[in-house]
Amino acid sequence: MALPFAGKHCVVVGATGVIGSSIAKAFSHQGAVISLLGRSALDARPRLEPQLRPYSLPGTDTAIAIPTAHQFIRLDASDREQIKAVFDGTTIGPIDILVNCAGISQTTLLKRTPDEELSAIVDTNLLATMLICKHAKMRPNGCIINISSLMATKGGLGATAYAASKAGVIGFTRALCREMASRSIRVNALLPGWVNGSMWTGMYILPPISSSIDTQCLFLLYPS
Ligand SMILES: NC(=O)c1ccc[n+]([C@@H]2O[C@H](COP(=O)([O-])OP(=O)(O)OC[C@H]3O[C@@H](n4cnc5c(N)ncnc54)[C@H](OP(=O)(O)O)[C@@H]3O)[C@@H](O)[C@H]2O)c1
Incomplete structure (x- = not known):
């Protein structure tokens, strides 16, 4: 029996990280062919592949214009020109599933966060x-x-720009969803809670101080 995503092309931006690599793996195990993107995509290939x-085209339908194997593509998502070049329709062909998972965190209070870092967080995350x-050809x-x-x-202490960028993603997603409806393209946002990984290295974490507070809502403390 064919797998549910057989013949589908899934693109994961930020596929080298904890969450992105799990998403890429999950879609591949449901039959999709995956394009894995990130600044370190090529270095990560031996670990992730x-x-x-392994992908195999369903049946003999060679007319499907999707990659014939998983591909690893270097992309710095904070570089607008790179995005345009990679999503111009030749490097990455038509896409069935697009996952925007590239992200960087913030580990300092607003007053202590350099302007350039605030800008980088918004550029990368939003x-x-x-x-x-x-630019994606959906x-x-x-x-x-x-x-x-x-x-x-x-919200969260020391996460002002990060929280703002991620709130922006929600607003953007809600609005884009209306624009894409006429082409029957669904647009959704996923709001994960805490996932252990390198993203939060360097933070001091206190457990929730009240059982009435969502256990996913962490309170973060930073050294002076
Ligand atoms: N971990 C959590 O607790 C948590 C909770 C809620 C939401 N999230 C969100 O989930 C997403 C993945 O987080 P994670 O925990 O998997 O973090 P991670 O392990 O640090 O992975 C971050 C990913 O983003 C990519 N990335 C960062 N800057 C990039 C850039 N300029 N261009 C291209 N790719 C870039 C990294 O790839 P390269 O280094 O190869 O470029 C990596 O694949 C992020 O958007 C994060 O905000 C995470």
């Missing part, structure tokens, strides 16, 4: 998501999944 289910959605009936964060709704 064995975790993917602007890149917009530009990729703009197939009709496809779907876009933008990774936001619970921080967008709950």
Whole structure:
């Protein structure tokens, strides 16, 4: 029996990280062919490729214009020109599932966060998501999944720019969803809670101080 995503092309931006690599792996195990993007995509290939289910085109339908194997593509999502070049329709062909998962965190209070870092957080977490959605060649009936964060709704000490960028992703997703409806492309945002990984290295974490507070809402403390 064919797997549910057989013949589908899934593009994961930020596929080298904890969440993105799991998403890429999950879609591959459901039959999709995956394009894995990130600044370190080529270096990550030896580690990630064995975790993917090898792709095989369903049946003999060679007319499907999707990659014939999983591909690893270097992309710095904070670079607008790179986004345009990679999503121009030749490097990355038509897309059925687009996952915007590239993100950087913040580990300092606003007053202590350099202006350049505030800008980089917004560029990587929000602007890149917009530009990729703009330039990606989505197939009709496809779907876009933008990774936001619970921080967008709950906030967190030392996460001002991060929370703002992720709240922006939610607003952007809601609006884009209306624009894409006529082509039957679904656009959704995912708001993960805490997922252990390198993103939060360097933070001091206190457990929730009250059971009435969502256990996913962490309170973060920083050294002076
Ligand atoms: N971990 C959590 O607790 C948590 C909770 C809620 C939401 N999220 C969100 O989930 C997403 C993935 O987080 P994660 O925990 O998997 O973090 P991670 O392990 O640090 O992965 C971050 C990913 O983003 C990519 N990335 C960062 N800057 C990039 C850039 N300029 N261009 C291209 N790719 C870039 C990284 O790839 P390269 O280094 O190869 O470029 C990597 O694949 C992020 O958007 C994050 O905000 C995470």
